[in-house]
Amino acid sequence: MVAAGDDHSDRGAALTIREVSHRFDLDRQPLPVLDRISLHIGRGEFVALLGPSGCGKSTLLRLVAGLDMPSAGHLLVEDEGIAGPDPSRVVVFQDPTLYPWRTVWRNVALGLEARGLLRMHRARVADALRLVGLAGFANAYPHQLSGGMAQRAALARALVNDPKLLILDEPLGQLDSLTRLTMQGELVSLWQRAGFTALLVTHDVEEALFLAGRVIVLSERPAHVRAEIVNELPYPRHRGDPHLAELRHQVFAHLGLDAGW
């Protein structure tokens, strides 16, 4: 098993997705998006969901976050059903969605403030900012940040809550390629240090393989699990590793793009 280390395994939460289906009602016409997805993610594991855009990956994440309820099936965190959002499962969305009227510090403090913990744990805000390299920007407003910095602030806003499950919805999708590579490396080291379970949605094959211990390939809508690729390469990984190229080849084959490879 590729894990962040056994000493961390108590900090992450296990997630079980059992026979989950979901559909939207568009003009009274049901639109199925998820088709009987089953998945188990162990404590402290880093799993990537990979699939064509619009296949329903983000919908699955919203179910895991508790923002929506599935049409059928069960989602369990540590054998307990997901009934709504919970600060132990935090989402980092594709768009950083920082509140423009709050400074970076107050944005990061949001979760603590919402739960009435801010007075007790003020120091955690500064810790989280330091963790993502934004210590000097506590008093900046979001519009003063670059895209990468804003996404880092969003990451800090999630991490300050000490999540057991970090849900990453294409968090690096809008960054330029250089920032993206840097942040991928930072994400891995954050995950290794903090020991949370990470569930990443992406449509970037390289990113999925570089970050995750297991890559779940989903089909087109309605999404079902098409393949599962285990990547046992130890961290920190090297992008030029021939094994990664081999795995990439496999993934593309599952996505039906093997001709060019």
Next chain:
Amino acid sequence: MSSSAADEVSSRPRAASGFAASVAARSLLGPSAAVAAWLGAALLTAFWPDKPDGDWGYTGDFAALCAVVALVVALAAIAAARFAGMRRVRRAAPWLSALALFIAGWETVTAKLGWLPLPFFPPPQAILEALIDDWARLGQGTIASFRLLATGYLVGAAVGFAAGVAIGWSRLAAYWIHPVLRFIGPLPATAWLPFAFFVFPSSFSASIFLIALATGFPVTVLTWSGVAGVSGAYYDIARTLGASQRFLVLKVAIPAAMPYVFVGLFMGLANSFAVLVVAEMLGVKAGLGWYLQWAQGWAAYANMYAALLIMACLCSGLITLLFRLRDRLLSWQKGLVRW
């Protein structure tokens, strides 16, 4: 051509200081013109005799006032040149000059030449006279108007804000309040005037009701659309971080809607001025609106202009105050929106 390099270098600072001096001189041009214009207005008022049938008692005082303005502008320019803030003085200078020219022209066609018919167009010194001789009544009127306006506006803004948040947030509130708003809101508040004056115990409370109504409608509508327009992603973020409904309303919906709320507050303030004047003209026996009516009844047009002048100062002062408040509360917007 034979000058040495050393000469060339030493000549540079001199050229630079000459340049700086010419810039300084040019920057003083505007303020100097303004001072001259006000001084000119003062001299014109003082030394060109009034038309004999005018009989204006305060011509000398008005000339002195113009001279004082000239002096103040001169002192401000000197202080600004010495310290900081020259840009503000320079920016204001053309307007100050234009104002002096306007007053001189007005003085000429009224008191000096008598081209404009009396009593409808009194000279500026007549307005000064009204301000000085009737200051007690004008002051009381101003206070009365301000009290009425402030009370009505604050009540209307508070109720409108609460109603707007309720409609934007709660489906139940939207179901019950929205149709009422749709039906009654577009009705001009002044249409309620006859109703208000017999339902309420005093004309003061009736006017508060009318002003609150005029303020409340735009504040409600804009607060509502502000709250309704808050991005769902903001709520998702807060919900995944464990926010309660109360937190979502107070810390997410309301701050996000504030830019809209302020648009509503500005519109409400403009509406409230209109209703204030109408209410004071038709029912309330005090205030600047009442004074306007009263002065017109006595054909005291100078007093009417004096009241108008005060009213303009009051209204624009309140608008400025609201702008300041917005700038303070919404300073985070500065990087996002052009003001």
